[in-house]
Amino acid sequence: MSSPARKGPLARFTVLDLTRARSGPTCARQLADWGADVIKIEEPGDADGDGGPFDKRHGADFQNLQRNRRSITLNLKEADGVAVFKRLAQKADVIVENYRPGVKHRLGIDYESMRKINPRIVYASISGFGQEGPYANRPGLDQVVQGMSGLMSITGLPGQGPVRAGIAIGDSSAGLYCTIGILMALLERDQSGEGQWVQTSLLQALVAMLDFQAARWLVSHEIAEQAGNNHPTAIPTGVFKTADGHITIAASGNLFERLCKVIDTPDLFTHPDYRDFKLRSKNRDALNAEIAKKLIQRTSAEWIDAFNKAGVPCGPIYKINEMFDDPQVKAIGMAQPVKHYALGDIKLVAQGVKLTRTPSEIRTAAPDRGAQSEEILSEFGYSDKEIASMRERGIM
Numbered sequence: 001m002s003s004p005a006r007k008g009p010l011a012r013f014t015v016l017d018l019t020r021a022r023s024g025p026t027c028a029r030q031l032a033d034w035g036a037d038v039i040k041i042e043e044p045g046d047a048d049g050d051g052g053p054f055d056k057r058h059g060a061d062f063q064n065l066q067r068n069r070r071s072i073t074l075n076l077k078e079a080d081g082v083a084v085f086k087r088l089a090q091k092a093d094v095i096v097e098n099y100r101p102g103v104k105h106r107l108g109i110d111y112e113s114m115r116k117i118n119p120r121i122v123y124a125s126i127s128g129f130g131q132e133g134p135y136a137n138r139p140g141l142d143q144v145v146q147g148m149s150g151l152m153s154i155t156g157l158p159g160q161g162p163v164r165a166g167i168a169i170g171d172s173s174a175g176l177y178c179t180i181g182i183l184m185a186l187l188e189r190d191q192s193g194e195g196q197w198v199q200t201s202l203l204q205a206l207v208a209m210l211d212f213q214a215a216r217w218l219v220s221h222e223i224a225e226q227a228g229n230n231h232p233t234a235i236p237t238g239v240f241k242t243a244d245g246h247i248t249i250a251a252s253g254n255l256f257e258r259l260c261k262v263i264d265t266p267d268l269f270t271h272p273d274y275r276d277f278k279l280r281s282k283n284r285d286a287l288n289a290e291i292a293k294k295l296i297q298r299t300s301a302e303w304i305d306a307f308n309k310a311g312v313p314c315g316p317i318y319k320i321n322e323m324f325d326d327p328q329v330k331a332i333g334m335a336q337p338v339k340h341y342a343l344g345d346i347k348l349v350a351q352g353v354k355l356t357r358t359p360s361e362i363r364t365a366a367p368d369r370g371a372q373s374e375e376i377l378s379e380f381g382y383s384d385k386e387i388a389s390m391r392e393r394g395i396m
Contacts, residue, residue, distance in 0.1 A: 008035025009358045013093040013186070016041060016085070017069060018109075022142070022168050023126045023202060024098030025065045026175025031094065031182065032068035033351055033360040039092075039376055040069040041076070041085065042369050044396060057368065058340070064348045066366035067338065072377070073370035073396045076107050080395045085109060088380055090118050094182055098126040101136050111197040122185040124198040126174050131199050140202050142170040149206035150224075154213055157228040173205035230288070235280045239317065240292055242300040249291075250313040256280070262310045263294040340365035370396065 010031055015038045017028040032038040056062065075081040086109075089095060095114060097104055104110040104125075111123040125131060128140010146152050146164050156163030181198035189195055207214060213232070216222040224232055231237035234252035236259070251259035260269040268274055268290060273283045280287055295303060300316055307314040318326065324335055332354075335347040343365070351360040373396055377387050390396045 005363060006035045006037060007358070008033075008360060009355070011035035011037075013037070014091065015039065015094040015096060016088055016092045018095065018097040018099070019126075021098065022065065022171035023174040023178075024096055026172055027124065027126065027178040027182070028069070028096050029065060029067065030176065030179040030351075031096075033362065035358075035361075036094070038069045039088070039372075040066065040071045040367065042071055042073050044073040044075055044370070044394060057366070058343055063340065063343070063346065063366045067348060068363055069367055070372035070376060071367040071370055072373040075395050076109065078395055080390070080393070082108055084377070084382075084390070084395065086114075086117055088376075089114050089121060091380065092118070092121065093186070094122045094124065096124045096126075096178070096182070100139070101125075101127055101131050115195065119194055120189060121195040122182055122189065122198060123195065124178050124182050124185075125200075126178050127199075127201045129203045130201045135203075142168040142202060145170040145202040145206055149203060150210060150214070151206055154224045154226055154232070156226050158226045160226065160228075163226075169209070170202040170206045173209050174200050174202045177205045177208065230284060233281070235277070235284050236287055236291060238288060240288070240295045242295050242303055243298055245300045246317050247295070247300045247303055247314055248317055249307065253277070255312055258310045258312050259291070259307070262306050262312060263291065265290065265294060336362045338362045338365050 013031070013036045015028065015031050015036045017024075017038050017040045019025050019028055028038050028040070074084055076085060089109075095109075097109075111121075111125075114121050114123055127136070128145060129135040129138055143164055146169065147162065149170070151169070152162035152164055155165055177200045178198060181200060185196050185198050213224045216224055229239035229248070231250070231252070234250065236256065237248075237250040237252055239246050239248050249259065256274075257269045260266050268287070272279075274280050274287050298306075304314055304316060316322075323329055329335075334350045336350045337345060337347050340346055346365070348362055350362070354360075374384075374387055377390075377396075378384075382390075387396075
């Protein structure tokens with residue numbers, strides 16, 4: 001089922017994409033960017049979301065999230081539509097869905113049903129809270145899970161109250177973890193010859209992403225609290241005002257002595273209140289105030305140059321447009337061009353990892369709804385007459 005136009009390490013795999021919103025499409029995008037033939041299954045009709053700025057098909061979010069797919073319309077509420085889907089699934093390698101857990105069973109396209117017609121299928125499910133358990137059938141949106149995972153309790157300034165992350169980190173994390181699971185299942189299939197059911201949820205992914213903050217409770221029974229721009233355990237690490245803006249500095253451990261030399265206050269390193277990690281943690285606010293007195297005297301660029309020469313990690317605090325103008329961001333190619341028939345030449349966000357021999361690629365912009373329906377159905381053996389009949393009957 002691979003196409004000559006597609007390259008990459010996943011070019012031999014066909015993926016049926018039943019996803020919507022963000023977590024599922026994030027997973028499907030990963031597979032598509034690395035060459036998989038991702039067939040986006042969409043409901044017939046003209047509507048795209050609720051018409052808001054983030055639901056427009058030609059808008060930035062849709063184009064970035066839904067690139068590199070082909071789109072087919074298919075009415076899975078009709079038995080004939082399900083029959084078509086099952087025919088596609090017989091030859092597919094992966095199915096990705098992020099319905100609420102009961103929906104796929106109601107439609108008759110759950111893992112057990114698909115496994116009967118294709119034992120090699122890798123079936124991947126993303127939900128809000130998991131496929132079982134007391135919250136399984138609750139609607140799970142990113143912000144809800146940010147709160148339940150504990151993330152909002154450790155984000156923001158001390159005493160500010162809970163704060164959400166500035167990105168849909170639950171959706172994105174679940175999509176990435178799901179991709180990892182799919183790749184593991186495909187690797188294992190090479191040995192066993194069998195597929196399996198890959199499951200993750202926004203809650204599972206975000207709890208895993210808490211990492212050391214969660215481990216602080218599990219191992220030491222420490223409850224992490226808001227630390228604002230300070231690192232919760234590595235001190236001094238934070239945001240400091242300069243003569244013309246702000247910079248961020250990370251100078252914990254043996255880097256602290258280097259920082260003291262750069263800001264010409266070597267006595268800070270030997271000061272009885274700051275001479276070891278525990279004291280710097282206890283007296284963090286006072287230490288930050290001492291550092292701030294020095295940093296306000298010079299510009300951000302001057303400090304960044306001085307700290308980097310001394311090997312002290314630091315950097316500017318950019319707005320998004322400033323970030324894309326940075327020469328290092330340009331050097332690593334984080335804005336990738338693609339041509340859209342209506343929008344012209346646009347740029348989308350590149351992958352966060354590079355492979356030297358088989359790199360990811362942004363081949364095509366996001367498709368219009370059902371743009372490749374006839375092409376895809378023909379590839380799976382449907383005649384022109386059968387396709388026309390399905391369109392007349394509202395199956396596609």
